[in-house]
Amino acid sequence: MNNISNLNLKKNVSEIEFPTEISMLDSIMDGYKYYQMISAALKLGILEKMAEIGPASPSEIAEAASVNGMFVRSILSALEDIGLVKSDDASYMITEQAETFLCQESPFYQGDLILDVGRDGSPWNDLTTVLERRGPPKTIQKDVDELQIRSLAQQCIRGEVQNVLNGILSRPEFSEHEKLLDIGGSHGLYSVGLCQENAALSSTIIEQDQVVPLTSSFVSEYGMDDRIKVQEGSIETMTNDLSPEVYDIVLISHTLYRYRREMSETLEKVTKTLSPGGTLVLNHRFCSPQCDIKPGDGIREIDRALTSFGHPLCHPEGLKDVLENKGFTNVSLIPHETALGYAVLCIGTKGSNMDKTSDTENIPVSHNFPDGEDKCC
Structure with a gap:
């Protein structure tokens, strides 16, 4: 509360000590961003292409998956952070975990389940509407697809x-x-x-x-x-x-x-x-x-x-x-x-x-x- 009081009293900006607990909110926002990144990777077929071509440079992956080359190294790095991609000095490759759960040829494929959470009409995409209703919730989703x-x-x-x-x-x-x-x-x-x-x-x-x-x-x-x-x-x-x-x-x-x-x-x-x-x-x-x-x-x-x-x-x-x-x-x-x-x-x-x-x-x-x-x- 002290920091909020400081802001309300309009004290000198240089004196504001921002709480380190903000990392909790950063983690939540990062989770959303990782979800969007994985969704994009699934829709663009990045992981499928990586499984197909094997170890490759960022430029080769960008070419194979038709991905904007300005972003590909950052995307690959982020995918590596969450264990879906691994790299050596010169190339990137898909991990066994990603190949198991995120490549469509696998019997354990979960990509559609991931994409369904963020689709238009998903209750998770309009949770406010669901929570505002009284009584048994009515469906808010579009026709089943x-x-x-x-x-x-x-x-x-x-x-x-x-x-x-x-x-x-x-x-x-x-x-x-x-x-x-x-x-x-x-x-x-x-x-x-x-x-x-x-x-x-x-x-x-x-x-x-x-x-x-x-x-x-x-x-x-x-x-x-x-x-x-x-x-x-x-x-x-x-x-x-x-x-x-x-x-x-x-x-x-x-x-x-x-x-x-x-x-x-x-x-x-x-x-x-x-x-x-x-x-x-x-x-x-x-x-x-x-x-x-x-x-x-x-x-x-x-x-x-x-x-x-x-x-x-x-x-x-x-x-x-x-x-x-x-x-x-x-x-x-x-x-x-x-x-x-x-x-x-x-x-x-x-x-x-x-x-x-x-x-x-x-x-x-x-x-x-x-x-x-x-x-x-």
């Missing part, structure tokens, strides 16, 4: 898809299943992975209208067009028919957040599309146990809220109760970590006598403020 679908896939492949697939594969009945309904499976990886593990399995993915061609394209890259179809639909529309199509597995991933206040009724609809003895799989983010936010996890918690309609679900045991009260058996709750933190996989088997709607109350899986907003435990 290929970048978003690929970024979702790159985020999920960090372990989440593998955890979900392994949870399903552990069920002994999986090998007998033949028809899968994948609700909200925009990147298609759940359906692709399960069909790879069961040669008799075919899948239907239902998604928003504008997402359908993007998901179809992604499925085609895995050569699964003959076994996986993508069509427009939602939980609201899929049970409109008097005799809905019946499936052996229904998988719902990161879709139930918007139905948190009518979870029982929503799952009642879903159950109608599942055959007796079929497997229901629910994969969603929940508040961490005891709703603890560990130091250093604040940004990730905001990410979880932004991708969960304002708030993750709160009580996985409540979800289990809903299913058991509806007659599901062998209901398992499997906690697992995702790129955005704590999630729970809920898997149950549909009982043989579940045609009659149960009279159970709507067991909550979240708390609400009176004005409709969600709150943490």
